[in-house]
Amino acid sequence: MKHSSTDFARLWKYSVGFYGVWIAHIGRQMKLFDQLAAHPLSIEELITNTKLYPPAIRAWCSAAQAYRLIIARNGKLHLKKQMRRLLHDRASSEYLGGQFSYLALRSLEYRAFEELFKTGKTRKTNSTLSAVEQATDWDHYAFLAAAQHHEKLDPLLSKGCRLLDVGCGTGSMLAKIHKKYPKSSLVGVDPSDKAVAIARQTANGKPITLIMMRGESMKFADEFDIVFLGESLCTIKEKERVISNCWRALKKDGTIVIVEGLLPDSKFDSTESQLIMGMQLDFALQGQKFMNKKDIVVLLNSRFSKMYFQELGGNVYLVTATKK
Template structure:
């Protein structure tokens, strides 16, 4: 009993430590401290002088980041280890967690709002949502590009040049990445957020990318696209059946729908990846949103699509592909 007590104590203590770990990692990214240390080892005073940041804050961050083993000190200089670079700096690495830390730090500030949610069900959009989402979805974008390269049909279509519709395209950075890798394809993005659409239009300028501001529930495309893509957007949409029916109509015969989403696991408690998505449910509930599971997706796709396939990309994020019946 005593032993179990101390195991539980250590586990719960670790949650407090983890909370600060998220902040230290996020600040290191936001203030470009990791970028500087990644470029070359340097003393803390050199880091202060290069970044021109407030010295006491940089010293505090360096000592905290060392305690959390995000950076190391060697011969009077601080630096990043190679594997930390992959996790915190290299956005194209499958191990990249940097964006997730920033998402958690930026998105979890509104603790006061939870009281209202629990007492009266009042949901709200937090101020930093767009920025937080951008940080988190970067991982998805690179994971999609890697999965597309492995997926014969998608890769061939995109390579030779096809039309792709991105439903809930946000700030358009996925479309920009697709364009860079597959310049022969022509791309259309649709989103409801005026702020996101304005940013997406800037990115799209001079490229074969069209951005439309409109809810996907009322899009009217018919028989136009080889690929319809929904990246972390279906869960936000109120009338999912209508959206998928519109996606079906937008696709050409035998076109492919691609849904990339974090899905709730079957067994919910036995891995760190599952714990993360289970915890994130609270954050989503505050925004009036819910994660789906595989069954929900199968039911939504059932009538209109065939050959539904789930590819586990890690961290409970799935790439779901299906063909227009």
């Protein structure tokens, strides 16, 4: 009996978690957390400030309180410091807000699972650019925090080097790198016209060059100190060819940097790995597959030395290796 009631509680929590994700995402999307992060407000003040539909705001406020995302004290709603770090502060190492938004936005496409299972039809990632941006934000800040302590990357980027971002998407990583390392000159390539158009807007006026191109077609040679691939390797079809092109694009002793969610060694490891294990379904819907450490070693081994894996958290790894 005890076993079955523990399972019942665990499964019940999954339903609650689903709503928790959506309440957090709505709070972010409708800028309710932004309002409460600025100062505590009564529900009426929140309604006046946002000019949003009062019954929806009231329902959100009571749900967000029940889920302890916000608290009420002396007639005002508060977003406490810890919650600000988790839901609102994009640069915090504990930031989960983007992940919640990714999950909520991606779930809008899940009715396509029926077709995937019956016919194998997949959906392009491009349809959810904003979902991807929300998810990779955390990776970007985690990478920048790790790069700051990296004996090779930080001095190179600080002094000013040439960096190529393969699969740069909407260019938000390049914008962050430019902000932190303004002396470096940056190039991004991506085959998505939509993503490159957004990236060009973001890069406007900054020394960032954006090219609409697949990694498989790159012809750069001995040009870059760093080639960066952020959550793009898993989406790339001809991985060998792209890695070979990255190798050629690098100068002598150049560094390839891969930031990527990798499957754990054991499938039934710990609860920590549950997110990536579940996300496999989401990837399957997009016609993609997560890699593991071994896949990366096999891809890099013949062309790179000094391969190094550092876990940034949540099964996301920073992999660095030097051009042979």
